[in-house]
Amino acid sequence: MSKLFLFAIGGTGSRVVKSLAMLLASGVKMENTDTVIPIIIDPDASNGDLTRTVEILRLYKEIREKASSDESDFFSTRITSLDELGDGSFVSDNFKFDIEGVKEQLFKDFIEYSSLDESNKSLMSLLFSKNNLEANMEVGFKGNPNIGSVVLNKFKQSEFFKRFAQNFEANDRVFIISSIFGGTGAAGFPLILKNIRDADPSVPHHSFLNDARIGAVTILPYFGVRGNEKTTINSDTFISKTKAALHYYSRNVTGNRSINALYYIGDKVTNEQDGADGSSEQKNRAHFIEMAAALSVVDFMSLTDQELHVQQGTANEPLFYEFGLQNDASVVRFKDLARATYDMLAKPLTKFALFRAFMEYHYEELAGKKGEAWAQDGNNKLNRDGLDTRFKQVLNQFNTHFKEWLQEMQYSNVSFHVIEPDKTGDDLYQLVVGAPEKKTFLSGLLKSSGLKNFRNQLSESAPKYDHLASQKKLLALMSATTASVFDNNISH
Structure with a gap:
């Protein structure tokens, strides 16, 4: 059966994968696949949201390996790492893509700013603020997609991408999870999509990647952060960043029909999380929106191959979805879910x-x-x-x-x-x-x-x-x- 390669970008991506793991453990059915391969992309390797999700994925794997059977709904879907695919010669529980060059390095060092001539330095100064150039990327891009787009573009040159391509077969699918109001997710989604659709002929299975069935959920603002000395993130900029990203996506994601199915979800922003720029202190509470976003992965896999037809790298009839409740409620019970969601959950x-x-x-x-x-x-x-x-x-x-x-x-x-x-x-x-x-x-x-x-x-x-x-x-x-x-x- 086909595989699902699940790209989860940034802290929000990790939290949605956590929700998906909980749904699959409880027996929520994933159609058209029996194997999910999460690939978490986050420069902040010590991010509390990421480390907790990786721990949950490893626990899930171990329980499934020891206890799953055809007579149980629990843990029925296989979750595995990219390293475990292929010939089995290299096995690990690594669900993370490690971005080269971001640890213990400022952004200006990453782009080799000091080696540029004066005219190029002037150009860089126009594109990036002084704070951008001095940014420490070890805890992520801190809401700066302009930095993220430069750094994450190295993805297509990585051994990790080649290993993904080597293991991607004709009937496999891709799903991308990202937020649109930060730095890592907003930059990463269109870049990963483009790198797959425009995979170079030198990349293994490039033709499979060019015509891959690709879905994504883009998560609009759904929480804010309380300002404190631990964070430089300003929730007041979330909406303006979202508008700018949506405008870009309208030309480079939806406008060019490079995506088969795109799911939108968000919520009224309230400053309910304690702010933290990253590392172990960024460990947000689970949120209903993240679980609903995880359901978009399940819904995407229920679509038929015919509904997701791709020809020469272009989706024939792109699909667009939103999430809604049966009843408008601030405290959601099972009865408030739409019937299809109720039956699923x-x-x-x-x-x-x-x-x-x-x-x-x-x-x-x-x-x-x-x-x-x-x-x-x-x-x-x-x-x-x-x-x-x-x-x-x-x-x-x-x-x-x-x-x-x-x-x-x-x-x-x-x-x-x-x-x-x-x-x-x-x-x-x-x-x-x-x-x-x-x-x-x-x-x-x-x-x-x-x-x-x-x-x-x-x-x-x-x-x-x-x-x-x-x-x-x-x-x-x-x-x-x-x-x-x-x-x-x-x-x-």
Whole structure:
């Protein structure tokens, strides 16, 4: 099956990839591919948003390698690094494209300003301010796309680009994630698009790249930053930068039909994040807009090859999309989503939230008890000794990220508050906000509610998965049981 090469540019790109990883872990389906290759492009290698996303991707990979199966919806899509493709001679978990020449170097040194003659120095002074020339690029381009466009143009000359080209086949697809109101994303999107569409004949598989099916989401301003001594970023310039970038895109992206499908998304800007120019201090809260942007990747992959036809490097009928809600709400519940979005999200997120809550609050206590047939009986046991210690640690770390992701989205300026992740015991089935547990006469008679009902369903279903190794059995059993709970025990 075809591959999806996912270029994520800048801090916003990393945060959208994080949301996509959470959706795929929960079982959101990606059509027309079984492999996603994230390629994160950010000169700020220590960016807190980037490092957290890379950690999540590595955890996802390890869980999937040990526990995924055809009988589980969880972690069903393969996520891998570019280094792991090809002949397998060089394997790493590196999801980042390292831009040469930006570490410990000022922009003026990058362009070799001191070696220019006077006339060219004068030209550079017209194109770049003194602050631009003195900019330290190690923490990114700090909202200066004019700097980013120069530095990121080295992408097409890199070994990384050649390795991407070598592994790109005729039916593969590309998707580019970027913001439009900063420096790295605004500059990187059109450059990467151009470098793929205009790949030189000397580049491997250049004809495949020229006619690649390419989608992108361009993220308009959706948050602001509170000014402080840690940042030079000014949110007041976001709108003017966006207008300038859109004008450029109208000629060099949409106007020349170089993109097959372009998704636009943004939100009212409020100064809700603490400002930081980069490095580990740039670690923003997850935002609903980032999850919605991640859904654009899923939507793009649902389009047919015919809808994304390209001829001689030009898209026949470019497609353009926006994101909307069914109900205008400042606090979004599942019921406020459009029907197609609800059908895509509600069941997977609820399933994984149930799984995570059970593993965090109840697994250790119950897995060692007599009478817990799901853990103690059958082959490949799910008790504490049956599950690999390393696997439990990795799963716990990923689940912690998932819980934080849900909680952080509650506090974005458009709050996405659909799950109460700390519901436990008899209240386990109350975790979907606005969708209480269904009460039946039989469940009331047997007092089988919440956790007790969940345990009973686990024990009834466990024998079906005895043929699977313990880690695979756990995910398959939890996937099936949480699906039954969503369908039969939670109102929706």
